[in-house]
Amino acid sequence: TPAIRGESGYWSAYINRIERWTDGWLLIFGSDTKIGLLNPQTRQFISLEEQMSKEMAPYHLLAPDFPGRKTVRKSGPNSWWMTGLYAIEKWSLEGSGNSAQLHLDQRINIPFKWPEGICEYAGSLWCAGAGKLYRLAAGKVADSFLLPLSALVTNMQTDSAGRLWIATEGGMMIWQNGKVQHTLSTENGLPNNHVYYLLPDRKGWIWGSTNNGLFAVNSSDYRVRIFGKSDGLQGAEFNGCAAAVDQDGRFYFGGVNGVNSFFPDRVLHATANGIVTITRIATPDSVYYAYPNGLLP
Secondary structure, eight states: OOOOEETTEEOOOOEEEEEEOGGGOEEEEESTTOEEEEETTTTEEEEOHHHHHHHHGGGTOOGGGOOOOOOEEEEETTEEEEEETTEEEEEEEESOGGGOEEEEEEEEEOSSSSOEEEEEETTEEEEEETTEEEEEETTEEEEEEEOSOOSOEEEEEEOTTSOEEEEETTEEEEEETTEEEEEEOGGGTOSOSOEEEEEEOTTSEEEEEEBTEEEEEETTTOOEEEEOGGGTOSOSOEEEEEEEEOTTOOEEEEETTEEEEEOHHHHHHSOSSOOOOOOEEEETTEEEEEETTEEEO
């Protein structure tokens, strides 16, 4: 793909989220103050960095002070929650293309330098830090809870049973009724403890990417299925924020060697070692058909 270039030259940043915007534009969230609009048809890129920096000026924050903004959560048709420095921030965008205007609508202070994992759960907004879970209400931290794993939180997802699944760089936790009900690690089924992203499917399984393949956890009994390179993965190592699900229910997980896409139902019901039957073999001038007793021309 062509390099994205803004008004100030090369736009280099981790890309943490891409959202569809109006009139065919894409809204791209990167690290620090990196944010902009891309038109895939014309390849025009409009940087919104200056607008973001201007909105942050009243808080006396400079671009080098901003964290990677690894968590971006949609909160409305034109608004998003993003992680900030000792805070989470609600941003909104109006207009389109050259007339787009970015606004900082709300900033909630968090007693942790790099909060992550923003999630809507049990009627409240939640986020987390290393070893801490925060419930937010009325524009402030309403409750905080200690977590048994002190690793950095990478992602949080809810399931149909009213549980909160918390992925970290040191394993996973399942939260409900004010406490962690279950933990998952390499000791009880995960292929790797560094979990990047979680996606729930339509059948009650929670899928996750790691530094050693993909996994799927049955949310009823916590049974784990592991998928590695032999199953067709792009490689063993995946990346943070590089996951999505489309309108047909197809999953996408991105890693250091490319992207895997699949329908979770089909993968779960596939046999571990599929039996391949050859039915036709062709050369430039001959065709052979395979039968149980051998090949016939």
